[in-house]
Amino acid sequence: MTAHDATQNVxxxxxxxxxxxxxxxxxxxxxxxxxxxxxxxxxxxxRYLSLxxxxxxxxxxxxxxxxxxxxxxxxxxxTVSEVIDSRHPDFRTGDMVLAHGGWQxxxxxxxxxxxxxxxxxxxxxxxxxxxxGMPGFTAYVGLHEIGKPQPGETVVVAAASxxxxxxxxxxxxxxxxxxxxxxGGEAKRAHLRDALGFDVALDHRAxxxxxxxxxxxxxxxxVYFENVGGAVFDAVVPLLNDFARIPVCGLVAHYNDTxxxxxxxxxxxxxxxxxTRHLTVRGFIQHDFIALxxxxxxxxxxxxxxxxxxxREDVVEGLENAPRALxxxxxxxxxxxxxxxx
Amino acid sequence: MTAHDATQNVxxxxxxxxxxxxxxxxxxxxxxxxxxxxxxxxxxxxRYLSLxxxxxxxxxxxxxxxxxxxxxxxxxxxTVSEVIDSRHPDFRTGDMVLAHGGWQxxxxxxxxxxxxxxxxxxxxxxxxxxxxGMPGFTAYVGLHEIGKPQPGETVVVAAASxxxxxxxxxxxxxxxxxxxxxxGGEAKRAHLRDALGFDVALDHRAxxxxxxxxxxxxxxxxVYFENVGGAVFDAVVPLLNDFARIPVCGLVAHYNDTxxxxxxxxxxxxxxxxxTRHLTVRGFIQHDFIALxxxxxxxxxxxxxxxxxxxREDVVEGLENAPRALxxxxxxxxxxxxxxxx
Numbered sequence: 018m019t020a021h022d023a024t025q026n027v028x029x030x031x032x033x034x035x036x037x038x039x040x041x042x043x044x045x046x047x048x049x050x051x052x053x054x055x056x057x058x059x060x061x062x063x064r065y066l067s068l069x070x071x072x073x074x075x076x077x078x079x080x081x082x083x084x085x086x087x088x089x090x091x092x093x094x095x096t097v098s099e100v101i102d103s104r105h106p107d108f109r110t111g112d113m114v115l116a117h118g119g120w121q122x123x124x125x126x127x128x129x130x131x132x133x134x135x136x137x138x139x140x141x142x143x144x145x146x147x148x149x150g151m152p153g154f155t156a157y158v159g160l161h162e163i164g165k166p167q168p169g170e171t172v173v174v175a176a177a178s179x180x181x182x183x184x185x186x187x188x189x190x191x192x193x194x195x196x197x198x199x200x201g202g203e204a205k206r207a208h209l210r211d212a213l214g215f216d217v218a219l220d221h222r223a224x225x226x227x228x229x230x231x232x233x234x235x236x237x238x239x240v241y242f243e244n245v246g247g248a249v250f251d252a253v254v255p256l257l258n259d260f261a262r263i264p265v266c267g268l269v270a271h272y273n274d275t276x277x278x279x280x281x282x283x284x285x286x287x288x289x290x291x292x293t294r295h296l297t298v299r300g301f302i303q304h305d306f307i308a309l310x311x312x313x314x315x316x317x318x319x320x321x322x323x324x325x326x327x328x329r330e331d332v333v334e335g336l337e338n339a340p341r342a343l344x345x346x347x348x349x350x351x352x353x354x355x356x357x358x359x
Numbered sequence: 360m361t362a363h364d365a366t367q368n369v370x371x372x373x374x375x376x377x378x379x380x381x382x383x384x385x386x387x388x389x390x391x392x393x394x395x396x397x398x399x400x401x402x403x404x405x406r407y408l409s410l411x412x413x414x415x416x417x418x419x420x421x422x423x424x425x426x427x428x429x430x431x432x433x434x435x436x437x438t439v440s441e442v443i444d445s446r447h448p449d450f451r452t453g454d455m456v457l458a459h460g461g462w463q464x465x466x467x468x469x470x471x472x473x474x475x476x477x478x479x480x481x482x483x484x485x486x487x488x489x490x491x492g493m494p495g496f497t498a499y500v501g502l503h504e505i506g507k508p509q510p511g512e513t514v515v516v517a518a519a520s521x522x523x524x525x526x527x528x529x530x531x532x533x534x535x536x537x538x539x540x541x542x543g544g545e546a547k548r549a550h551l552r553d554a555l556g557f558d559v560a561l562d563h564r565a566x567x568x569x570x571x572x573x574x575x576x577x578x579x580x581x582v583y584f585e586n587v588g589g590a591v592f593d594a595v596v597p598l599l600n601d602f603a604r605i606p607v608c609g610l611v612a613h614y615n616d617t618x619x620x621x622x623x624x625x626x627x628x629x630x631x632x633x634x635t636r637h638l639t640v641r642g643f644i645q646h647d648f649i650a651l652x653x654x655x656x657x658x659x660x661x662x663x664x665x666x667x668x669x670x671r672e673d674v675v676e677g678l679e680n681a682p683r684a685l686x687x688x689x690x691x692x693x694x695x696x697x698x699x700x701x
Contacts, residue, residue, distance in 0.1 A: 156419075268634055282623065284628070285589075285619065286626070290642075300636065
């Protein structure tokens with residue numbers, strides 16, 4: 018936001034529920050007076066806003082992880098925020114915190130709900146929205162609690178240049194497994210292989226992608242970390258080993274779907290694969306395993322300090338560009354973690 | 360077998376691989392000389408043969424739990440058998456054992472592979488093929504390791520008058536959960552409700568079955584013990600609670616399928632339900648948890664002795680009737696555990 022008026026809150030609300038892919042018209046910018054913190058609250062100036070695939074689900078009326086954003090409500094989102102006024106004894110002006118500030122320049126939050134104070138000297142602040150925050154924690158608990166990769170096993174993950182996928186592959190490597198990453202385009206492939214240390218990186222757009230995946234997994238697949246669905250899942254299922262585990266944390270290829278795909282109906286086939294291959298398929302969000310958060314901060318903090326886990330961020334300038342950036346993210350146009358600088 | 364010639368082994372082999380529902384022509388009766396036990400082996404006279412839904416899978420060439428029965432090979436199956444000649448120091452003539460004797464009057468077995476000696480004074484011998492054997496153990500470990508019903512939760516199981524389903528419902532009740540059983544026909548319904556203590560028993564053939572199931576589960580479904588698939592699964596999925604668990608041990612409604620059903624393709628829909636409802640779907644066979652077998656024998660032995668778990672058996676007379684009985688079992692014509700008396 019250029020020339021920001023410090024007496025106003027600029028915010029983006031849900032203007033309409035998208036059918037299929039969201040468009041700019043589904044969002045509306047509003048200028049409203051600054052909110053005033055009550056007793057026990059703080060006033061936040063949001064500095065960075067996280068954009069994540071789950072936001073598409075919140076734009077629908079239907080049941081998803083959480084209640085939907087209502088029409089006219091501010092779009093939901095995690096933020097790195099600065100305390101600019103405090104009526105809570107634990108926070109002072111100038112404190113940086115991880116908050117759920119939403120798509121807006123300012124927000125009021127209950128001090129007791131702000132669980133994490135941030136220290137820019139330890140790791141860059143933006144990592145609290147990515148590798149050292151919700152997406153990194155998603156990767157961590159999905160492997161720790163469901164995927165459980167063993168040394169020598171093969172772990173496959175799609176959207177592998179994104180903050181969840183990139184972290185999945187690197188943790189799998191740290192645990193002695195083979196990591197096969199899938200992403201769109203040659204630049205992402207090179208990044209996975211050369212910067213992040215994946216054993217193999219594949220482009221899901223290749224016409225012979227399913228054959229490439231088979232060749233990349235000569236011993237089959239033991240863990241498929243599911244965050245996309247679609248054609249990647251179709252190519253993965255026939256390669257799953259007995260006792261394979263599938264943590265399911267996202268299905269971004271389907272978030273814009275408005276109807277079921279044409280037949281035949283493969284649901285009974287999937288169930289028969291689950292049965293005869295002894296598969297475990299489990300849906301989760303990171304919050305299901307929130308008890309592991311302190312352990313994650315400790316372990317991931319060490320990996321980041323030691324350079325054992327790397328990450329990449331796409332920083333978008335200005336709140337007004339958030340809608341376009343989310344639309345792009347849902348198309349797979351981002352490279353790494355998408356953060357909007359406010 | 361009437362007028363059995365004690366110098367001959369009568370056996371039923373797989374004559375042809377069925378397409379869809381098996382027919383009598385897929386089986387062939389053969390008379391062959393008695394096998395001769397080698398060193399460390401015993402000669403068995405099979406007394407009871409277990410018939411189970413998994414046998415349909417073994418008749419296919421494709422990948423399933425285990426390698427298929429080859430054309431011309433004896434049909435696979437668990438048996439209660441009497442040792443009639445022993446060349447193993449641990450077994451004597453007259454010992455009754457649980458064996459994998461197959462569809463035949465006689466078999467040779469390695470003594471070291473015969474893990475369980477049976478005592479008819481404790482529980483009836485045939486229970487080793489049902490409630491106190493593989494089907495009961497399937498129910499036990501599916502709940503113990505995957506379903507994990509909590510007091511007050513709702514557990515739903517189909518084929519509920521069969522040996523797995525009946526045991527699932529009764530163990531769920533012992534653990535303080537509500538048990539909703541599904542079976543075909545009024546007689547089975549009454550049995551579930553009146554003899555086995557299910558809270559609700561439904562007939563899946565009712566035209567308004569899905570509505571009945573919804574009414575029977577006012578608090579949703581926490582555990583669905585999947586052993587049939589098909590229309591029951593379709594009715595269950597919309598009722599699943601967040602964090603529901605689905606142990607998958609069978610899909611008998613689909614065993615005779617030769618093609619996928621027509622569209623739309625509900626596979627992505629199922630995955631999105633798994634994701635947004637935090638479901639766990641896990642395929643297993645009882646052998647995956649074989650370490651729990653001693654614990655099962657102890658606990659189930661106590662329940663049977665105390666009359667806390669009941670069971671029902673359909674005894675079919677004569678090996679020559681086994682093919683017809685298996686075909687009927689796959690149609691849901693049996694009432695309880697199907698055992699062939701040889």
